Amino acid sequence: MSLTSVSRQQLSKYLNDFLNVKQFKDYAPNGLQVQGRDNIKTIVTGVTACQALIEQAAALNADAIIVHHGFFWKNEPEVITGMKYNRIKALMNHDINLFGYHLPLDAHPTLGNNAELANKLGLVDVEICADISQDLMWQGKLPKPLSVSQMSELLTEKLNKTPLHIGDKEQLISSLAWCTGGAQDYIDHAASLGVDAFISGEVSERTFHCAMEQGIHYFAAGHHATEQFGIQALGEHLAEQFGLTHHFIDIVNPV
CATH class of the missing domain: 3.40.1390.30 (NIF3 (NGG1p interacting factor 3)-like)
Structure with missing residues (x-):
């Protein structure tokens, strides 16, 4: 009871x-x-x-x-x-x-920030990236490939905030890594995973060059929003x- x-x-x-x-x-x-x-x-x-x-x-x-x-x-x-x-x-x-x-709320496997972001975006084949300490970075796939504009629209709809995008606007997105909040510096690890895009909350000046030179999309979707x-x-x-x-x-x- x-x-x-x-x-x-x-x-x-x-x-x-x-x-x-x-x-x-x-x-x-x-x-x-x-x-x-x-x-x-x-x-x-x-x-x-x-x-x-x-x-x-x-x-x-x-x-x-x-x-x-x-x-x-x-x-x-x-x-x-x-x-x-x-x-x-x-x-x-x-x-x-x-x-x-x-951090305990970022990492919780069922109702943490990363888990909930995956749920909101409808991602599949979701798993925690083992090489990042404290289970703070996750990866998964979209149910079907999306264009950059479609991915931006999905984030805007689910988070009520228009994200900043860095990357080639002509490349489709199928696989993702993400870490909510201020985790823009995980982008190098995301690139090493071979995913198409990385999502976090904030962005730094260096993030632009990391994304462009490693050929990975980056979406700064808002610290609060994510x-x-x-x-x-x-x-x-x-x-x-x-x-x-x-x-x-x-x-x-x-x-």
């Missing part, structure tokens, strides 16, 4: 086990980042723990926020001032728990698992 609430401790343990947190060496702590109330009935999920997300979660009287991009990143200032102070103060004033899951589905799937899973109320809040981000 499903519950209508769960304790903070129960939810934290479940998430850490389900997402296999101990497996990952990450850039920020995964798990509970800011403590709130003990009993959780309503959860809000979102891509990034920004001020707008926190304010909307407070308006919904949420007990917990679960995000992909949380707080306390390596090399950021350690003091709690300015923007970080305002965010944490809002969480504490409203007694809201904040959970953040970065990582919006994993956290939604996680929220839906938790709602079903524990009988919680779940709201996904999409704070628009063009990057």
